[in-house]
Amino acid sequence: MNFAYYPGCSARGSSKDYEMSTQAVCKALDMRLVDIPDWNCCGSTPAHAVDTELSAALCVRNLDIAAQQKAEVLLTPCPSCLSNLRMAAKRMENPAFRSRVDELLDGPSAKEFPPVTSVMQGIAAQMDMGAITARVRQSLKGLKLVAYYGCLMSRPAEVMNFGDPENPTLMEEMMSACGAEMLDFPLKTACCGASFGIPERPMTAKNSGRILELATRLGADAIVVACPLCQMNLDLRQDQASAAMDTKFRMPVLYFTQMMGIAFDLPEKELGLNKLCVSADGLIRKLGELRREEAAKPAEQKAKAAEGGR
Amino acid sequence: MRIGVFICHCGSNIAGTVDCAKVAAIARTYPDVVYADDPMYTCAEPGQAAIEAAIHEHKLDGVVVASCSPRMHEPTFRRTVERAGLNRYMLEMANIREHVSWIGKDMEANTNKAAELVQLAVEKLRNNKPLMAKSFDVNKRVLVIGGGVAGIQAALDCADGGVPVVLVEREATIGGKMAKLDKTFPTVDCSACILGPKMVDVAQHSNITLYAYSEVEDISGYVGNFTVKIRKRSTYVDWSLCTGCGACTEKCPAKKTPDAFNELTGTTTAITIAFPQAIPKKAVINPQFCRQLLKGKCGVCAKVCPTGAIKYDMEDEIITEEVGSIVAATGYDLMDWTVYKEYGGGTYPDVITSLQYERLLSASGPTGGHVKRPSDGREPKNIVFVQCVGSRDKSVGRPYCSGFCCMYTAKQAILTKDHIPDSKSFVFYMDIRAPGKMYDEFTRRAMEEYGTEYIRGRVSQIYPDANGQMTVMGVDTLLGQPVEIKADLVVLAVGVEASKGSPQLAEKLRISYDSYGFFMESHVKLKPVETNTAGVYLAGVCQGVKDIPASVAQGSAAAAKVLALFSKDKLESDPQIAQVDIRRCVNCGKCIRCCPFGAIKEVEIRGEGKAQVIETVCQGCGLCTSTCPQGAIQLSHATDNQILAEVNALCQC
Numbered sequence: 001m002n003f004a005y006y007p008g009c010s011a012r013g014s015s016k017d018y019e020m021s022t023q024a025v026c027k028a029l030d031m032r033l034v035d036i037p038d039w040n041c042c043g044s045t046p047a048h049a050v051d052t053e054l055s056a057a058l059c060v061r062n063l064d065i066a067a068q069q070k071a072e073v074l075l076t077p078c079p080s081c082l083s084n085l086r087m088a089a090k091r092m093e094n095p096a097f098r099s100r101v102d103e104l105l106d107g108p109s110a111k112e113f114p115p116v117t118s119v120m121q122g123i124a125a126q127m128d129m130g131a132i133t134a135r136v137r138q139s140l141k142g143l144k145l146v147a148y149y150g151c152l153m154s155r156p157a158e159v160m161n162f163g164d165p166e167n168p169t170l171m172e173e174m175m176s177a178c179g180a181e182m183l184d185f186p187l188k189t190a191c192c193g194a195s196f197g198i199p200e201r202p203m204t205a206k207n208s209g210r211i212l213e214l215a216t217r218l219g220a221d222a223i224v225v226a227c228p229l230c231q232m233n234l235d236l237r238q239d240q241a242s243a244a245m246d247t248k249f250r251m252p253v254l255y256f257t258q259m260m261g262i263a264f265d266l267p268e269k270e271l272g273l274n275k276l277c278v279s280a281d282g283l284i285r286k287l288g289e290l291r292r293e294e295a296a297k298p299a300e301q302k303a304k305a306a307e308g309g310r
Numbered sequence: 311m312r313i314g315v316f317i318c319h320c321g322s323n324i325a326g327t328v329d330c331a332k333v334a335a336i337a338r339t340y341p342d343v344v345y346a347d348d349p350m351y352t353c354a355e356p357g358q359a360a361i362e363a364a365i366h367e368h369k370l371d372g373v374v375v376a377s378c379s380p381r382m383h384e385p386t387f388r389r390t391v392e393r394a395g396l397n398r399y400m401l402e403m404a405n406i407r408e409h410v411s412w413i414g415k416d417m418e419a420n421t422n423k424a425a426e427l428v429q430l431a432v433e434k435l436r437n438n439k440p441l442m443a444k445s446f447d448v449n450k451r452v453l454v455i456g457g458g459v460a461g462i463q464a465a466l467d468c469a470d471g472g473v474p475v476v477l478v479e480r481e482a483t484i485g486g487k488m489a490k491l492d493k494t495f496p497t498v499d500c501s502a503c504i505l506g507p508k509m510v511d512v513a514q515h516s517n518i519t520l521y522a523y524s525e526v527e528d529i530s531g532y533v534g535n536f537t538v539k540i541r542k543r544s545t546y547v548d549w550s551l552c553t554g555c556g557a558c559t560e561k562c563p564a565k566k567t568p569d570a571f572n573e574l575t576g577t578t579t580a581i582t583i584a585f586p587q588a589i590p591k592k593a594v595i596n597p598q599f600c601r602q603l604l605k606g607k608c609g610v611c612a613k614v615c616p617t618g619a620i621k622y623d624m625e626d627e628i629i630t631e632e633v634g635s636i637v638a639a640t641g642y643d644l645m646d647w648t649v650y651k652e653y654g655g656g657t658y659p660d661v662i663t664s665l666q667y668e669r670l671l672s673a674s675g676p677t678g679g680h681v682k683r684p685s686d687g688r689e690p691k692n693i694v695f696v697q698c699v700g701s702r703d704k705s706v707g708r709p710y711c712s713g714f715c716c717m718y719t720a721k722q723a724i725l726t727k728d729h730i731p732d733s734k735s736f737v738f739y740m741d742i743r744a745p746g747k748m749y750d751e752f753t754r755r756a757m758e759e760y761g762t763e764y765i766r767g768r769v770s771q772i773y774p775d776a777n778g779q780m781t782v783m784g785v786d787t788l789l790g791q792p793v794e795i796k797a798d799l800v801v802l803a804v805g806v807e808a809s810k811g812s813p814q815l816a817e818k819l820r821i822s823y824d825s826y827g828f829f830m831e832s833h834v835k836l837k838p839v840e841t842n843t844a845g846v847y848l849a850g851v852c853q854g855v856k857d858i859p860a861s862v863a864q865g866s867a868a869a870a871k872v873l874a875l876f877s878k879d880k881l882e883s884d885p886q887i888a889q890v891d892i893r894r895c896v897n898c899g900k901c902i903r904c905c906p907f908g909a910i911k912e913v914e915i916r917g918e919g920k921a922q923v924i925e926t927v928c929q930g931c932g933l934c935t936s937t938c939p940q941g942a943i944q945l946s947h948a949t950d951n952q953i954l955a956e957v958n959a960l961c962q963c
Contacts, residue, residue: 166650166652167651186654186771214773217775217776
C-alpha cells in the first residue's frame, strides 16, 4: 500500500539513518512511502519562533501539494515537522490567517488538507501489535530498553493526539511486540534541550545528561527514540552530556525503526547503524549471544521457555 | 377586574436600559389595568407600602410587578399583596431585569420587550383565580446523612433542641475526615481530642439514633413527611452483642487487609475496629479479606469472641424511618490523583497524599506517630509538599480551589519540623490562600519560625533517583528559574471533590448538584443552607469546599433551619399542583406513568376508573398536564387557559 510521505530536512542530512531504517521497516511491513513531489522545509524551530505566518506558509505549501495528490493521509517521521504541519493546518481554520498565508503563497491553497500523522502512528494504524510480532525474525527478548519520546511527540496534547501527554506508551507497545523488555522511564517526555544545543550548550548537556543518567541507572541497554533532534542531543552530544554530569555514558541511542529493523533481521546497512556515534555493536553482539544461547538449549526447554514467554 | 402594574427601576439595573415610565404609560392602555407606576425600588419598604396603598386606593384585585426574576422576590410580593387583603396568587411578575435590561443595551428595543412581557403578565393575571393552601402535619424528626464533623454538629444541635435525630453514616464509625487528621490549623490542637467528645455525645444522646455502616437507599415524600429507606450493610457482627473488646482483631489471621481508615498506609485485620475512639466502637468484618467468608475455613473470631457476636450469615437489612426534614452532610473525597502521570501516577511509594501523611503523623496511625517513609521505613529528612494537585487545574477537570490545602500544608510543614527537628521542608505553591482568622499568621509561622522553604511554582515532574530519593523538578516563578530538589518523601496536597455517590444521593433527595457533584444551595449568598427542595438542608463540604470551622458553622445553621421548620405544628401545602377534571379523564393512565414523584393514583369513582392527584406529593412540575391527551389534568396557576392567554397576548404584540 502506498502512503504520501514528507521526509523533512533531517531525513536528508543529520538523520539519514532514521530515513533509511524507516524506509526499510515500512517496506518490510508492506507500506510504501512515496515522497510528495517538490516538498520544502517545514521551517523547523527558527521559522515559527520568528514569524507564525511565514512558518505556516512553508508548511501549507507542503500540505497543499499533498492535497493536490489527493493523499488520504500524509506521514512524516519527524515530530517537529509533524507539529509544524498540524499547527499550520489548525491555524488555517481561521479565515483571516488563511487569507494572509494564501497571499504569501501567491494563490489560494486547498480548502481541506489531508490529515498528517507520524510514521509511528501510521504503522500502528495500519497493523496491530500481533502483526508486528508476526514479522519479527530475531526477537529482542532479553534486551532492556527505555522509550524516550521527547517533549514534542505528545504535546500540545490537543494537537498531537498521542495518548496521555505525560505518559505516552505507543513506542513501548511496539518494542514489546518485538520482544524487548521495556523499562518504565519517568523522563520519557522530558526535554533533551532541543535546538538549544547551539545557543545554550550547557543547558542542553544537562538536560540530555539527566535522561542518559536515568537510563543508565535503570540498566537500559539502549534508549529508543523517534525524533532526529533528540537522537542528536543524546547520541552526537553524549560526550558533552557526560562532561556535564561528570561521568562517562556509553548508551546507544537508536531510532525505533532501527530497533524494529534489527528485530525484523533486516540487513544492517539498510538500517544505517554505522551512522550512530555511540556504537550499537555491543548491543547487536549481546542480542546475537542471547539468540545463540537460546538456540543451544534443548528443544524441550525451548518450548517451555516459549510458553513462559507468553 | 382591576389591575395595578408596578415597573421597578431597580436603581439603574433596569432603568439604565429600559424607559420604565414609558412602560408604565403603555401598561395603562392594557385591558383591566386601572393603575400603573414606576417606583425606584419596588422591593424596598416604601415600594411595598406603595403597592399596598394602591391596592386600597384603587380597589385593585390583582397586581403585576415587573422587576427581577421571581426566584428571589415572588415570595416578597406575595406577602405584600396578602397584607393588603388580596389572595397571594393574584400577583404576577414580569422579569424585565435578567430577561431584558441585563442582556440588551438598546433602550428602545428593551422598552418594547419590557412592555410586551408586562402585557403577558397582565393577560395571565386576568385568568388567575385565588388559590388556598391546605395545611398538613409535620413529623418532627430529622434525618442527618453523613457523620462527619458537619453532620455531627447538625445532629447534636437538633437533638439538643429536642428533635429526634436519625444519623446515617456510610463508614463503620462516625468522625469523617476530621477523625483521620492528626492536628488542626491554626491552633495545632489534636483533632481526635476535640472531635472525640462530640462523637461520644452523639453515641450518648437520647435523641439520636445512629445507623453506622449504613446508606440511604430511597427517599420519598415531601417536607414534613419524608419516608426514608436505610440499608444497614452487613457487618457480620451482631452489634447488640459486640462490646468492642478487640479480642477478635488480635487473633484474626488475615493481617494483610488494606487499612482504609489509615488511607492504605498500613494493613489491618479482616475483622477490625477502625480506631480506638471509634463511635460506635464495634467490630466489622471486611468480606473481601475474611478467610471464613472467602474460603469457609477459619472462624477464629467466632471462637475468641466472648459474647458470641460473630454472625457469618448476616445479611443487609432495610430499615424504614419517617422524618420531617433532612440534612445532607456527605462531605468529600480526594480526587484520583493518579491521573498525574508526571508524578508517577501512584507507582512511587514515597509520593503520598496529604491525608496519608496525616495518618503517618498521627499517634494512632500505622507508624505510631513516627514519620517513616513507606518504601523503606527510614525517617525522611527532605520533605517536599506539592500544593494544588487536582486543584485549580483545568487540564484534569478541576478548575476550582480546594480551599484548605494551603493551611494544612503549612500545618504539616510545622508538624514535620516538630517530629524531625533536623528535617527540611519545601512547599511548592501557586498562591497562598489564607483568608481565615489567624490563618495568614499561621502560614507565616511555617515560613519564619519553622524555616519552611516556600517556592512559588508548579512541579513538572517527580521521579526516583539512584539513592532511593525522589527528584522533584519544578520552577521558581519568582526567580524565573527551574529548580530541582532531592526529596526523601513527597506529599501531594490532593484536591477535594464531592463525596463518591453524591449525584446519586442528590437524585434521591431531588436536589440539584453542580458539574463537580457538589450539592446546590438555594441561593449562593442568601440561602447557603437551603436547597430548592423544601425541608432538605446542606451542611459541610457536600455544598462546597470549606474547612472545619465553616463546616461546623454550617452544621449549626442547618440545625437552626430544621428547628425553625419544626417550630410550626402544621405546614401549608403549595396549591400550585395538578388537578384532575374527572368529567374529562378517560383513565388512560398516561399521567400515572409519567409522574416522576408517584403523585397520581387510580381511584374508582361511580364504578369508573379515574386519575387522582395526591396533593401532598405533587410537586407541580406539569409533566402530566402536557401528557394528558384529554386536557383533563390542569396545573393550578399554570392552566392551559392561562398559558394560551399569554401566547395570544404575545402574538398580538
